[in-house]
C-alpha cells in the first residue's frame with residue numbers, strides 16, 4: 092500500500108432543482124471554495140478521526156467500502172478528516188467526504204479513477220449517507236465549477252449544451268458546464284442545526300409514491316425553472332436568477348421540504364431587497380441562499396434575524412474534467 096495517502100474534495104450549493112433531480116429532472120449546482128480533506132496513514136483500522144463527523148459510524152463504513160472496492164485491507168487504514176464544510180447545512184459535506192475518501196483510498200492502492208468511474212462510485216457510496224440519491228452532490232464534490240446535472244439524457248438545459256467527451260464520456264449522468272460571465276456572490280444563512288438529507292428525501296419519496304401525478308407535475312415545474320435559471324446565470328442576469336430562486340422555493344414548499352425557519356429567513360431576505368432566496372440541498376432546515384446587488388447589507392439583515400451568515404463567491408472554474 093502507498094501510505095500516507097491524501098484525497099480532497101469541495102463542497103457545493105444547489106442553486107436550483109434539488110429533490111426534483113432525484114426524479115430525473117435537471118439541477119443547477121455550483122462548487123464552493125470550502126474543502127474537505129482525508130489523510131490516510133498505516134495503523135490499526137479501520138478508524139476515522141474527524142473534526143466534522145462524530146458519533147457516527149458511517150465514515151468507517153465508507154472507508155471499508157472504498158477499501159473493498161480497491162482491493163486493499165481497511166484494517167490497516169487510519170483516516171484523518173479535516174473539513175471547512177458545516178455538516179447538515181446543505182453544503183454537500185457527506186458527498187465531499189465520499190469523494191475525498193475515494194481519492195485517498197485510490198491513492199493508497201496506487202491508482203486513480205477516471206471522471207466517469209469516480210462519479211459512479213461516488214454515487215454508489217453516497218447511499219451510505221442518503222439512501223436514494225441523484226448523485227448531484229458527489230458530482231459537485233468531484234467536478235467543482237458550475238454545471239447543470241441530470242440523471243436523464245438532455246441535449247441542453249437553458250441553452251447550455253451537455254458535455255461530450257469521447258475520451259471519458261460522463262453520461263449517465265448528463266452534465267453541462269455553465270459559463271459564468273462574472274463570479275457569483277451568494278449569501279448563505281443557516282436556519283437550523285444539522286439535519287439529515289436522507290430523511291427529507293425519504294419523506295418526499297413516500298408522498299410521491301402516494302400521488303405520482305401531483306408530484307411529477309411539481310417536478311416538471313422545477314425543470315422549467317432550472318432551464319430559465321440556467322439561462323439567466325449564463326447571461327449574468329441576476330434579477331432573473333433571483334426570480335428563479337423564488338419560484339423554485341414556492342415549489343419546494345409545495346413538495347413539503349421547506350420549514351418554518353427556512354420560510355422566515357426567505358421572507359427576511361426578500362424584505363431586505365434580495366433578488367430571490369430559497370433553501371438549498373435537502374431542506375427541512377439547513378440553509379437559505381439569497382442573491383442581492385449588495386450582499387453585505389443582505390447578510391447584515393439575515394444576521395439580524397438570528398441566522399449564521401456567510402457570503403460565498405461560487406467557484407467558476409470549468410466543471411467536467413475530474
Ligand code: MEV
Nearest residue numbers: 109110224225226372373
Ligand atoms: C441534496 O443536496 C440534494 C437532493 O436533491 C438529494 C440528491 O439529489 O441526492 C435533496
